[in-house]
Amino acid sequence: MRMIDLCCGIGGIRRGFELAGGFKNVMSAEVDKYACETYKHLFGDDANNDVKDDAFKKVLRQTDYDVLLAGFPCQAFSRIGLLKGFQDTTKGTIFFEIAQIIQQTMPKVVFLENVENLVRHDKGRTFEIIINALEKELNYHVVGVNHDNDELTYEKSSFIRNTKNFGLPQNRPRVYIIAFSRDYYGEHLKDIPNELPKKGTKQIYRDLTEILESDVSAKFFMSAGYLRTLENHKARQKANGNGFGYRIVNERGNKKPIANTILATGGSGKERNLVYDPQNGLKYAGRMIAPKKTVINNKFIRTMTPTEWGKLQGFIGYGFMDENGIDHFSFPEKMSNQQKFKQFGNSVSIPVIEEMAVFIKQCVNLMTKDFSEKEKEQYKIPGAQKVIILKAQEWKKNNAKNLKIEKYYDLVKTVGVAQEFAAEKVSKQLNISLVSAYKILKNMEKMNCISHEHGKYELEYVGEKLDAFMQ
Ligand SMILES: C[S@@+](CC[C@H](N)C(=O)[O-])C[C@H]1O[C@@H](n2cnc3c(N)ncnc32)[C@H](O)[C@@H]1O
CATH class of the missing domain: 1.10.10.10 (Winged helix-like DNA-binding domain superfamily/Winged helix DNA-binding domain)
Structure with missing residues (x-):
């Protein structure tokens, strides 16, 4: 099936589909300059397109494709959007731009990924608008939605799947939406499972210890002064009854350590994912290393490296390995570490996506095998x-x-x-x-x-x- 990769970032969703086999990308869209550079480096395609752009929408209307992929940013939007049918009031809200693309180009399958909070956002209204738009305005069957007469019923938690159950040591609950076009699949939709896959079939890394690098540069170790600030902050939070603050994810005694969600928002994502690393820490403890203002901490605490984040998402050590065990993942030369963290944090866990893509393939096979001659013609x-x-x-x-x-x-x-x-x-x-x-x-x-x-x-x-x- 041919797919378009919208809000593509560095292409984690696309790669998951490619690994599942039978999917080929024909168009991409991304507005972040650095993400585009990495995407081009990895896939050879220029993704520099804006989903809000009418000229791009026109190109999409002239593109023959089957599957729309989008890991769109979560934004607040009002109910008005739905009532006015994706008109001006919703201009600029990425979901509605995508909804309009769906309306104009009617893909057979839609795959959306988002943060867990999407189901709770604005007291659940945002999610309700999305499901209603897909089901009622656009005429799609969303996996997990039941029809009770004219009422749509669904369990919000059934849209949330966690990376840690798909073979990677990262606690990353995310929302996944899979929708099939009623105009193409019609009554065959009743033949497919109404639940997303819950678990992966591959164990890629058993726990965090398997992804930690053996030789880590001093710059990832925190200065004693900064670590003290974090400790004081955490102590204050605790005294106030809050559980926030930094976390050392492989604290001693933790038999099967896994990382917390890695996030694009630099600081907090990193500080909730600190590691205890005596092997490297011993080399640097107490040393003064510019530009840090105080010596390196003697508790052997460091942030993770971009490579470790890449492994936590299945980019490194999995998504780009060839059959000879050679890893073809790399960033363009000169990409800063800050950008690498951002791009991985913004991206997806490739093995989760791969499992979802396999599920889509199975559903499509189940439905199309019983197609009549007329349905086969129309499917083309x-x-x-x-x-x-x-x-x-x-x-x-x-x-x-x-x-x-x-x-x-x-x-x-x-x-x-x-x-x-x-x-x-x-x-x-x-x-x-x-x-x-x-x-x-x-x-x-x-x-x-x-x-x-x-x-x-x-x-x-x-x-x-x-x-x-x-x-
Ligand atoms: C959560 S990230 C998705 C990352 C992607 N799934 C991946 O695997 O890397 C959302 C992306 O949407 C992009 N974006 C935001 N507005 C956009 C627009 N108008 N057109 C295209 N992409 C956009 C952002 O730059 C960001 O990279």
Whole structure:
């Protein structure tokens, strides 16, 4: 299946799908300059596109693809978005930009990833809006959602899966949403499991001790002064009854240590993931190393390294290994450590994604194996084209008699994709009066089959397969 990778970061989601096999990426979008550099370095593709950009959306309408991937940023958005149907009020909210792309290009499968808090955000409303948009406005079946008459019911926790159950020593609960198009899969959707995979099939690292590097540079060890600040802060928090503060994740006595969630927000992500490392610590304790202002601590405490974070997400030591055991993961030269931490923290755990992709593949196989000949034919039609076909069918149903639907079909056939034309051309080409041409165009515009600017029209999407559906 062909996929597009939106808000792609450094491509963790894409890599998980690639590892599952049978998925090929055809388009990517990312606005962060440094993430784009790493993405290009790893995959050879230029991801520099903005999902808010109308020109990019148009390119997507002309791209034949099946699966939409997005690990979009979690933002607050209001209910208004849903009621107004992804209009201006929601402009700029990344989820609605993605929803609009789904609306215009109708992928067969949608895969979304987000922070755990998405299900609780704004008292659960944000998540409710997302599920409602997918189920009701966009006509997708979301795995985990049940239909009780017209009511959607679901267990929020069923969307949360934790990296630690997928073979990596990181406690990283995240929200995963998998949705299948009802317009493509129809009644076959009842044949698939209604629950996301809970566990991985591979044990990549048993615990944290397996990912710690043996030779770590002094700069990762904290200065005694800074460590004292953290200790004092934690003591104050504890006295106030708070559990916050730094954490040493492999404290002695901890038999199976695992890391806390690694986060893009530098400091807190790092300080909740400190490690006790006497092997290297002994070399540096008490030494003054610039630019630190006090000597290196004598408790052998350090932050993790970018390489260790890379292992915690399955980028290093797993996602880019070839069959000979050679690891092809690397960053572009000159990428700063700060950027490396940010990019890994922002990314996903590749083995979790791989498991989700395998699940999608199994579901698709289950559904398509029972397809009729007609369903098989329809399955080949690109989403953006199917959107127009469905609109045309709807239009035909409601207006067949008085709106000369066959003229619309003729027009669709004669005018190419994304080509501007004027009403005069329609009148001439279809041999009808100018008044009739305007009438047809106006109705098509109402159905969103056509856009109109300064006296010029543009068909949203036209394809040769349209004919088959016009009988
Ligand atoms: C949580 S991260 C996803 C990371 C990705 N899943 C990975 O594996 O690295 C969200 C990403 O969305 C990107 N983003 C934000 N606004 C965007 C936009 N308008 N168009 C494209 N990407 C955007 C951010 O730069 C960020 O890298």
